[in-house]
Amino acid sequence: MAEQSSETKTSNAMWGGRFASGPAAVMEEINASIDFDKKLYAQDIRGSIAHATMLAEKGIISQADRQAIVEGLTTIRDEIEAGRFEFSRRLEDIHMNVESRLAALIGPAAGRLHTARSRNDQVALDFRLWVKEELQRTETALTGLIAAFLDRAEEHAETVMPGFTHLQTAQPVTFGHHCMAYVEMFGRDRQRVRHAMEHLDESPIGAAALAGTGFSIDRHMTAKALGFREPTRNSIDTVSDRDFALEFLSIASITAVHLSRLAEEIVIWSTPQFGFVRLSDAFSTGSSIMPQKKNPDAAELVRAKTGRINGSLIALLTVMKGLPLAYSKDMQEDKEQVFDAAESLELALAAMTGMVRDLSVSVERMKAAAGSGYSTATDLADWLVREAGLPFRDAHHVTGRAVAMAEAKGCDLASLSLEELQTLHPGITAGIFDVLSVEASVASRTSYGGTAPSEVRRQIAWWRARN
Numbered sequence: 001m002a003e004q005s006s007e008t009k010t011s012n013a014m015w016g017g018r019f020a021s022g023p024a025a026v027m028e029e030i031n032a033s034i035d036f037d038k039k040l041y042a043q044d045i046r047g048s049i050a051h052a053t054m055l056a057e058k059g060i061i062s063q064a065d066r067q068a069i070v071e072g073l074t075t076i077r078d079e080i081e082a083g084r085f086e087f088s089r090r091l092e093d094i095h096m097n098v099e100s101r102l103a104a105l106i107g108p109a110a111g112r113l114h115t116a117r118s119r120n121d122q123v124a125l126d127f128r129l130w131v132k133e134e135l136q137r138t139e140t141a142l143t144g145l146i147a148a149f150l151d152r153a154e155e156h157a158e159t160v161m162p163g164f165t166h167l168q169t170a171q172p173v174t175f176g177h178h179c180m181a182y183v184e185m186f187g188r189d190r191q192r193v194r195h196a197m198e199h200l201d202e203s204p205i206g207a208a209a210l211a212g213t214g215f216s217i218d219r220h221m222t223a224k225a226l227g228f229r230e231p232t233r234n235s236i237d238t239v240s241d242r243d244f245a246l247e248f249l250s251i252a253s254i255t256a257v258h259l260s261r262l263a264e265e266i267v268i269w270s271t272p273q274f275g276f277v278r279l280s281d282a283f284s285t286g287s288s289i290m291p292q293k294k295n296p297d298a299a300e301l302v303r304a305k306t307g308r309i310n311g312s313l314i315a316l317l318t319v320m321k322g323l324p325l326a327y328s329k330d331m332q333e334d335k336e337q338v339f340d341a342a343e344s345l346e347l348a349l350a351a352m353t354g355m356v357r358d359l360s361v362s363v364e365r366m367k368a369a370a371g372s373g374y375s376t377a378t379d380l381a382d383w384l385v386r387e388a389g390l391p392f393r394d395a396h397h398v399t400g401r402a403v404a405m406a407e408a409k410g411c412d413l414a415s416l417s418l419e420e421l422q423t424l425h426p427g428i429t430a431g432i433f434d435v436l437s438v439e440a441s442v443a444s445r446t447s448y449g450g451t452a453p454s455e456v457r458r459q460i461a462w463w464r465a466r467n
């Protein structure tokens with residue numbers, strides 16, 4: 001702090017030419033982004049090396065200056081990675097911290113690096129590179145989660161459980177099929193990640209402040225050196241655009257929503273009242289007062305992280321809303337939202353993958369629950385349509401009466417006698433008992449995408465070939 005207050009008296013070394021005095025302390029505080037954008041140091045240095053190399057190739061700076069710049073930047077990267085670099089808030093952001101140190105290391109040649117460039121295209125580049133890498137990490141993490149689900153689905157392709165709508169018992173399904181529903185969800189998230197990587201794959205460097213530059217730069221050269229498909233086409237849009245950050249945050253939000261639905265199911269399933277799954281000790285905690293408890297804290301926290309991640313999306317959408325073109329300093333608020341959401345999402349994906357791999361499934365509890373709640377009523381109605389020729393609506397009515405009869409007797413549908421069922425419709429024969437068990441119900445649902453074990457295995461094979 002002492003260092004800062006004395007330094008505020010002098011104007012900024014990077015842009016202070018027309019300034020007589022330095023910023024107020026609070027100005028420095030609101031303006032500085034170094035506390036968070038130092039995370040972009042590696043991207044900043046990579047970008048600068050590519051830019052300097054292109055400037056030298058085009059004869060805009062000398063090869064000797066390029067060499068000094070590249071060596072200086074490499075030293076700076078080592079200093080940062082060794083924890084030996086002193087970041088200064090007075091120098092605002094990562095770009096000026098690096099450039100200022102470069103000047104100290106190599107002298108006046110450092111001043112040539114910023115030729116034909118502005119911090120506006122520089123930050124757009126650094127941040128894009130970072131988001132691109134984060135999208136790659138997200139893709140890998142999603143692939144890991146999908147793989148965990150494929151293994152569990154294979155193991156439980158025949159395990160029956162109640163399927164729910166309105167969280168009321170609906171029809172029996174297999175646990176493998178339920179797992180594969182999540183594979184579909186996380187598979188779509190991964191597709192969104194891949195699309196975002198394609199959208200983002202354009203290099204902003206060379207847009208300069210907003211209008212491009214009069215120097216004879218080669219934007220295709222820098223794009224290629226930095227691993228982008230091509231340069232962006234419109235320099236005004238380039239420095240105004242944060243769609244790549246918004247896209248990352250919307251993908252992160254949708255993924256987080258999927259994770260929170262899964263987390264909620266794990267919380268419900270692991271209650272003793274359901275008892276469908278047991279979390280491993282590695283992913284649960286005990287209570288300090290109630291010795292019997294095993295709490296699904298990891299699932300709860302995954303569910304809660306969704307709040308932060310969705311909040312980040314809304315925060316950045318709100319920052320960007322109504323901003324005139326081109327760059328405005330408002331846009332500096334983009335990074336913390338993305339960094340925080342990325343950290344939360346990585347953590348949530350890793351925790352969920354661990355939970356899915358580790359949880360033990362109670363096949364008996366699932367099977368017992370699958371048979372309760374008249375879950376095979378639809379099978380009875382379908383049988384009446386198929387074997388007794390009833391229109392579905394009439395079959396539905398007859399089945400409703402069968403359910404009422406079973407309810408009055410306090411038994412399940414399969415426990416009603418043939419005579420009792422025949423009082424509801426004379427066309428009923430003993431063949432009806434073949435469809436009233438949960439296994440028969442599940443095995444019969446062989447329609448494309450249905451819950452029959454044979455169909456679930458086909459879905460697993462389809463995904464294994466793509467994961």
Ligand code: ARG
Binds near residue numbers: 119331
């Ligand atoms: N720290 C700034 C940001 O994160 C870098 C760009 C600043 N550009 C400027 N013209 N002040 O957005």
